Amino acid sequence: GAATRDRLRIAIQKSGRLAEPARKLLAACGLSWRESRDKLFCYGESLPVDLLLVRDDDIPGLIADGVCDLGVVGRNELDEQAGARAQVGLPQAYRELRGLGFGQCRLMLAVPEDWDWTGPAQLRGRGLRIATSYPSILSRWLQEQQIDAQVVELSGSVEIAPRLGTAELICDLVSSGATLKANQLKPVETLLESEAVLAGPVGGFDDARAALAQMLLRRMDGVLQVRE
Ligand code: ATP
Ligand code: ZN
Missing domain, CATH: 3.40.190.10 (Periplasmic binding protein-like II)
Known part of the structure; x- marks a missing residue:
């Protein structure tokens, strides 16, 4: 400018x-x-x-x-x-x-409630799909963690992607966690404190x-x- x-x-x-x-x-x-x-x-x-x-x-x-x-x-x-x-x-x-x-909120990775979460390494080599509105931040994190997952970009309603079958996990903004819970998801990793x-x-x-x-x-x- x-x-x-x-x-x-x-x-x-x-x-x-x-x-x-x-x-x-x-x-x-x-x-x-x-x-x-x-x-x-x-x-x-x-x-x-x-x-x-x-x-x-x-x-x-x-x-x-x-x-x-x-x-x-x-x-x-x-x-x-x-x-x-x-x-x-x-x-x-x-x-x-x-x-x-x-x-204040966190950009977090969330997985289905019934998963036993042991850490990011658990995602390697499984060909998983992760839905998010933050593809660039997520891609950078996946690269750092050496995880070869597919990023599915959605502009909204990311939390329903697992139920729709378009992704297994999501990466989304979380404040109280109520939205995740309502969709049988749980937050497991923080990508960004916002x-x-x-x-x-x-x-x-x-x-x-x-x-x-x-x-x-x-x-x-x-x-x-x-x-x-
Ligand atoms: P716009 O019409 O301006 O595009 P929007 O729906 O994208 O609105 P809001 O939902 O109002 O935006 O969120 C704006 C910002 O508020 C987010 O980018 C984020 O920084 C912050 N924020 C805080 N808590 C949350 C939350 N629980 N979910 C989403 N955003 C949150
Ligand atoms: Zn917006």
Whole structure:
């Protein structure tokens, strides 16, 4: 994103788990906005910091393309898309600036409840299929563990894949574990400890946005410290 701008643009989730806590955090940093009628854009009033309300999956790409300067997104989504970029030879475009202390969850491998789990080595050489929405993080883990399983990419309802017969195991986000239990699955390995993060471009900014981002980060550090 080479365009010069004198306002900072932050992408946050429009609705969902991270939407409300992201807005609250930014408001606690002293930001206030005027909402547009279509509720996709919030014009910053107290500071030249605007919000773009989008799907969480779109946030890493919006930063990579320079459409947004910063974003509040799950580490799971950021890491997955960074891995996918790396796999096709694209340079790293964004990085995690801060962990934000909300939206905590784990990306976990889950197996049928009746399996005796002895460890990842148990999966080797069995030609198993693993359903997930995080193919890049899962593939990297399988490689590290020297497991030759097939990754079945699903965009949603991953937990029903074993019952449908499209995979034997799954790799999915877990917070309470209730969804797994309801599907007769149990979590056995953690691939990623996730939370909401503030993401920004690898390169930083070379215009008025640099000072704005710096001020926002300083305020955010203050807010996060008090919350601890
Ligand atoms: P969108 O419409 O924005 O694509 P979504 O359905 O992908 O929404 P949510 O379910 O709101 O997104 O989850 C957003 C983020 O919340 C996840 O990427 C993850 O970082 C975090 N999260 C925390 N706990 C959980 C959980 N139990 N299941 C899924 N995500 C969770
Ligand atoms: Zn999403």
